[in-house]
Amino acid sequence: MPRPRTLLVTGGAGFIGSRFVAHHLRAKPADRVIVLDALTYAGSLDNLTCLADAAERVQFVHGSVRSPQIVESVLADCDAVVHLAAETHVPRSISDSSVFFETDVLGTQTMAALAVSRAPRLERFVHVSSSEVYGTALQDAMDEQHPLEPYTPYAAAKCAADRLIHAFVQTYALPGVIVRPFNNYGPGQHLEKLLPRFITSALRGDPLTVHGDGLAARDWIFVDDTCAAIERLLDAPLETVRGQVFNVGTGIATDVITLAREVVRLVGASPELIEHVPDRPGQLQKHCADTTKTRTQLGFTTATALGDGLRATIDWYREHRAWWERQLWMRSVPVVGPDGTIRHW
Numbered sequence: 001m002p003r004p005r006t007l008l009v010t011g012g013a014g015f016i017g018s019r020f021v022a023h024h025l026r027a028k029p030a031d032r033v034i035v036l037d038a039l040t041y042a043g044s045l046d047n048l049t050c051l052a053d054a055a056e057r058v059q060f061v062h063g064s065v066r067s068p069q070i071v072e073s074v075l076a077d078c079d080a081v082v083h084l085a086a087e088t089h090v091p092r093s094i095s096d097s098s099v100f101f102e103t104d105v106l107g108t109q110t111m112a113a114l115a116v117s118r119a120p121r122l123e124r125f126v127h128v129s130s131s132e133v134y135g136t137a138l139q140d141a142m143d144e145q146h147p148l149e150p151y152t153p154y155a156a157a158k159c160a161a162d163r164l165i166h167a168f169v170q171t172y173a174l175p176g177v178i179v180r181p182f183n184n185y186g187p188g189q190h191l192e193k194l195l196p197r198f199i200t201s202a203l204r205g206d207p208l209t210v211h212g213d214g215l216a217a218r219d220w221i222f223v224d225d226t227c228a229a230i231e232r233l234l235d236a237p238l239e240t241v242r243g244q245v246f247n248v249g250t251g252i253a254t255d256v257i258t259l260a261r262e263v264v265r266l267v268g269a270s271p272e273l274i275e276h277v278p279d280r281p282g283q284l285q286k287h288c289a290d291t292t293k294t295r296t297q298l299g300f301t302t303a304t305a306l307g308d309g310l311r312a313t314i315d316w317y318r319e320h321r322a323w324w325e326r327q328l329w330m331r332s333v334p335v336v337g338p339d340g341t342i343r344h345w
């Protein structure tokens with residue numbers, strides 16, 4: 001049996017982070033987890049049910065990845081890091097990108113610099129990047145060699161952080177590995193994101209607004225599959241993953257209009273709720289993972305078909321109205337266009 005480890009999870013009070021912490025505590029019953037999270041609008045202690053279920057194995061630290069003092073103090077006793085903390089909502093980055101570069105880029109720089117100088121036990125640093133770094137697909141499925149052509153300020157910030165980790169591996173021998181998840185969905189995702197917006201609109205009988213013709217296609221991956229892939233990256237021998245990039249997706253692209261129709265059907269709402277609105281800037285037309293490397297080198301494939309994942313996600317939103325009703329006012333972000341008009345994305 002591998003020896004017990006102490007894991008630092010940044011952004012662990014957010015959507016993927018909280019799901020990953022619960023996943024890890026189940027998968028590794030002897031491990032301890034430290035969650036570092038600034039509790040921005042996107043993070044909540046309500047997401048960390050493990051604070052009640054497994055309190056003796058979890059420590060929550062309220063603080064920012066931008067703070068060297070806090071980061072140094074939490075890194076001191078850690079064996080591994082899963083770095084998820086970030087600003088994550090594309091339209092917000094179009095509205096104001098400054099905090100995206102502060103958190104996603106400079107926060108990652110703080111984490112990486114202190115990981116190489118102040119974490120004597122550290123044996124793994126899993127950096128959670130994003131498929132958004134690729135931009136729109138130049139071929140049907142994008143492998144890890146696809147050019148990096150970010151379309152939005154969020155994607156540009158994630159791209160800088162992704163390459164910064166690569167540089168720290170080369171320059172300082174950071175035991176780093178980079179994972180590029182595609183579009184995650186599942187229970188507990190903030191209402192600003194597309195699928196929770198569709199699901200909660202269908203549940204309430206509100207319009208499901210689809211940008212443009214709705215033919216923009218994405219690779220939708222259930223959040224638990226992403227958590228399982230991160231586990232693989234924590235467990236793989238270092239020499240097989242150090243400095244490497246791994247896509248995490250299903251390899252199947254589904255367009256937004258098909259997804260909207262499927263949500264409406266599964267919820268039992270009227271298809272007439274689906275409305276088209278003008279496209280937003282920086283929209284990617286096609287975005288799908290080539291999963292060959294993750295499958296052949298990590299032995300990882302996703303386990304959740306889109307229909308099953310959607311049903312589980314819809315059930316969760318049906319049962320957790322109080323959790324999401326307080327986010328209703330955040331379902332869209334006002335963005336001022338070059339001509340001064342305000343659009344809600």
Ligand SMILES: NC(=O)c1ccc[n+]([C@@H]2O[C@H](COP(=O)([O-])OP(=O)(O)OC[C@H]3O[C@@H](n4cnc5c(N)ncnc54)[C@H](O)[C@@H]3O)[C@@H](O)[C@H]2O)c1
Binds near residue numbers: 013084089103183
């Ligand atoms: N959700 C997706 O579809 C997706 C896809 C690919 C990659 N990712 C990446 O996965 C990671 C997690 O995404 P998510 O969807 O769970 O995001 P999220 O917005 O739900 O959660 C982000 C978390 O980071 C925390 N945070 C923000 N600024 C912080 C700071 N300065 N210091 C410490 N904590 C801070 C927030 O409080 C929140 O808990 C991000 O790095 C994101 O870029 C997400």
